[in-house]
Amino acid sequence: DAMVIQNPRYQVTQFGKPVTLSCSQTLNHNVMYWYQQKSSQAPKLLFHYYDKDFNNEADTPDNFQSRRPNTSFCFLDIRSPGLGDAAMYLCATSTTLGTSGGAQYFGPGTRLTVT
Amino acid sequence: GENVEQHPSTLSVQEGDSAVIKCTYSDSASNYFPWYKQELGKRPQLIIDIRSNVGEKKDQRIAVTLNKTAKHFSLHITETQPEDSAVYFCAALARRGVPTFGRGTSLIVHP
DSSP: OOOEEEEOSEEEEOTTOOEEEEEEESSOOSEEEEEEEOTTSOOEEEEEEETTEEEEOTTOOTTEEEEOOSSSEEEEEESSOOGGGOEEEEEEEESOOSTTOOOOEEOOOEEEEEO | OOOEEEEOSEEEEETTOOEEEEEEEOOTTOOEEEEEEEOTTSOOEEEEEEETTOSEEEETTEEEEEETTTTEEEEEEOSOOGGGOEEEEEEEEOTTSOEEEOOOEEEEEEO
């Protein structure tokens, strides 16, 4: 089945220790997104890629970086995690951008704990 | 940029009752409005969507209505069941094509 896969599902890291979360998709979608979701809140967009074009949200901290080496894979790097970065990180894909729009397909998420 | 307001934040109903969740948006250029359901600990999943050339769309017990003039859209769930209990998010696709989410509504259906 075509899907969005995230690894690992649970990640524990130490304060200040770099961590990388990964996302892969078999949908062949052009757009990949990274969201941060804290308890009882809406997903907060960190950045997205349209093909290789990277788009950073204005309020995304510099501590968060992303890579998309090919269509299928996208990575979220947190350079120096703080306690406030503990959250669920959701990867999503869609066929396209623009006001013609399209549904997003979400991965199962990675729950990040910072100790 | 786009701003999406969603109400109520919590909705508690008895099984069999109807539930209505309302969203307003600010960007008149938005023309795609999806609704996502997120069960506890699971991923958001699209349950229904509507485009601005349509006023209403229905899928079994779920319907969405859109009023472009007033810039609001609503999710209607009829004959609610306990398995409908979840957090529901509305979204509007803004001019530059990135969805803006509402804050979410926690729907609780009591058996």
